[in-house]
Amino acid sequence: xGLWDMHQQMxxxxxxxxxxxxxxxxxxxxxxxxxxxxxxxxxxxxxLLLTDALWDLASERLGLTDxxxxxxxxxxxxxSGAPDGRRHRALRRCGACDAAVPHGRPSCVFCxxxxxxxxxxxxx
Numbered sequence: 001x002g003l004w005d006m007h008q009q010m011x012x013x014x015x016x017x018x019x020x021x022x023x024x025x026x027x028x029x030x031x032x033x034x035x036x037x038x039x040x041x042x043x044x045x046x047x048l049l050l051t052d053a054l055w056d057l058a059s060e061r062l063g064l065t066d067x068x069x070x071x072x073x074x075x076x077x078x079x080s081g082a083p084d085g086r087r088h089r090a091l092r093r094c095g096a097c098d099a100a101v102p103h104g105r106p107s108c109v110f111c112x113x114x115x116x117x118x119x120x121x122x123x124x
Contacts, residue, residue: 092116 001009058064080088092101096113107115 055069058069074083076087077083077085080086082088089103092103092115093099094101094108094111094113095116097108097111099108099110101108101115105115107113
């Protein structure tokens with residue numbers, strides 16, 4: 001076997017190893033995305049359960065109707081300034097340092113103070 005053939009064989013081995021590595025990384029990304037989708041589905045199920053419980057309480061104890069709910073949904077959607085059927089959350093500010101606090105965080109990422117307005121929907 002000549003020098004050129006040895007070089008070609010080494011190049012092929014290197015390319016095959018790179019391909020195997022890329023395929024393994026792709027499988028890892030696919031699994032991570034599947035885990036993300038499952039986490040989102042779990043979060044949505046918890047949110048639906050919380051919403052169902054709230055509606056049951058409101059309709060049983062306050063006598064609200066489905067029409068009342070639909071009217072309130074439309075009013076909130078309209079009040080957000082972008083009637084698109086989506087919930088828009090107001091920006092939360094840290095009471096200690098005035099930094100923006102991402103939704104879902106229990107404390108400020110800058111100073112560690114407790115986040116304002118943490119309610120049941122912020123934990124979903």
